[in-house]
Amino acid sequence: MIRRADSMSRREALALTAKTGFGTLVLSWTGFAQTGPVPTTGKSVPELKHLDEVLVDYLRNNPSLAGASLAVARNGDVIYARAFGYADVEARLPAQPSSLFRIASVSKTFTSAAIMLLVQRxxxxxxxxxxPLLALEMPFHERTPLDPRLNSITVHQVLCHTGGWAANLARNPFETWxxxxxxxxxxxxxxxxxxQSPARPVDIVRFMMTRPLDFDPGTHYSYSNFGYCVLGRVIEKVSGRPYADFVTSELFKPLGIADARIGHSLAExxxxxxxxxxxxDDPTPTSKNVFGGKDVVWRYGGFQVEAMDSHGGWIATASDLARFGASLDIAHPNGPLTGESIDKMFSRPAESGTSSNGIDFTEYYGYGWHVSSTEPEGRSEFHGGNFSGTSAFLMRRQDGVVWAIVFNSTxxxxxxLPAVAMAPAINGSINSTVKWPG
Incomplete structure (x- = not known):
């Protein structure tokens, strides 16, 4: 059975900014009900105490959630980093600002920046x-001819999800692939x-070379995790280094980000x-372990986090995400990208950012970011991500404030999704800030 996670459509992404109330469908379990004060860790920031209150109230009113971490950056620096609830419910270990969380599709923001750095150089x-750049050996070449459109797909098209792959169209994908x-x-x-199972990222790319594309490249937008898997292999080919090594040394090290890394599938x-x-939604071990052996819960071995490196495989702290997001300001002293590269990353793609009658969409997908661009307000950029057991969100606001939140519950x-549900409340709280620290 195909189980979809960490695939965010344009419609879902745009809903993240909607100022609506919470839904009404209640889960059928009681979760981790707080019997006392919600644990809160990290340095208190009196000027942003209202953010503490928003998160504490949310966790207290939603006992299905375990823990969360929130970080805020302004003028290039992280000024707020706090954690709430539990990193480990059974051991009663509170979450910390230094706790690492899976960030799922927020990982795409790293990959797009790495691609732009190679372009810049x-x-x-x-x-x-x-x-043609990857020059991979195609399996089954004699039995499965290459889709003639495959060699026309450009880096630009893959970055903005117009490469020709569409998910969740097939009723039985194991018959048609x-x-x-x-x-x-x-x-x-x-x-x-x-x-050998499970397949490596390069094996997944080689396999998909045997399959026909779902639409003509460059004709329209369709969110594709696989496309960003391809970009990871492009980074490796062009840089001559493993994907994670290039991102860590060239993007993270100059920013002082030391703990972010590719995660692992299994709990141990x-x-x-x-x-x-x-x-x-994943209470018992009923999923086949991709590494073999006994069945597992879906979130711990039902899918392979390691193979998702360049589209969803990173683990990081909320501060890591906020610091990275802040580095994409043109004036940032340690930012690896130039203003020209940053503007190109957030620019409106002609094939998916403009309607057929030439009217510009106010919301579109640039390179690794969802973008909302309106006049005279300006431009904001964001990306969410979710796996079973994970919900994450990173936002660069129009006023220059950057914030990131991560949850260890679905x-x-x-x-x-808790990160989605909290986005309007966090933005509203930031809007109400009268005095900033520092």
Whole structure:
């Protein structure tokens, strides 16, 4: 069975900014009800005490949630970093600002920045066709001819999700192997290739080369985790280094981000300081372990986090995310990207940012970011991510404030993704700030 997670459509992304109330569908479990004060860690920031109150109230009113961490950056610096609830419910360990969380599709913001850094250095062009560049050996070539459109897909098209892949179109993807998200099918792909399970990212790309595209490249937008898997392989090919090594050394090190890394699928492989993940929709071990052995809960081995490196595999602190988001300001002293690269990253793609009659959409997907651009307000950028047991959100506001929130639970008691549900409340609280610290 294909289980979809961490795939955010344009409609879902735009809903993140909607100033609406919470839903009404209540989960059928009681979760981790707080019997006392919600644990709160990190340095208190009196000027932003209202953010504490928003998070504490939310966790207290949503006992299906375990913990959360929130960070805020302003003028390039993280000025607020606090955590709430529990990193480990069973051990009663409070979440810390230093706790590492899976961030799922927020990882795409790192990959797009890495691509732009290679473009900035003259190592890559946005117009370069990705598959001729990768020059991968295609399996089953004699039996499965190459889709002639494959070699025309450009770096630009993959960055803005117009490369030709569409997820969740097929009723039975294991019969057609089209219209699906291969990133959650690494076990089946390895079996099809006759290779060791689970499939590596490069194996997934090689397998997808045997499949026809779902639409003509460059004709319209369709959110694709697989496309960003391809971009990870482009980074490796052009830089001559492993994807995570390039991102860590070239993007993170100049910013002082030291703890972010690619996560692991299995519970016993958790990194030091990484939270435990909780999900009411995944209570018992009924999923096939992609690494073999006994069945597992979906969030811990039902899918392969390691293979999702460049589209959803990172773990990080909320402060890491806020610091990275703040580095994409043109005036940031340690930001790795130039103003020209940043503007291009957030620019409106002609093929998906403008309607057929030439009217510009106010919301669109740039390179690794959802963008809302209106006049005279300006431009804001954001990205969410979710797995079973994970909900994350990173936002760069029009006023220059950057914030990030991460949860180690899937749904709140209204059956909403908690990072999505909290976005309007956090923005409202920031809007009400009268005096900033410092």
């Amino acid at each position: 003259g190592k890559l062009r946005l117009t370069d066709p990705v598959f 089209t219209g699906f998200d291969p990133m959650f099918s690494t076990l089946q792909i390895a079996q099809s290739l006759g290779s 492989m958790r990194a030091e300081g990484e939270v435990r993940y909780y999900s009411a 749904f709140d008691n209204q059956n909403q």
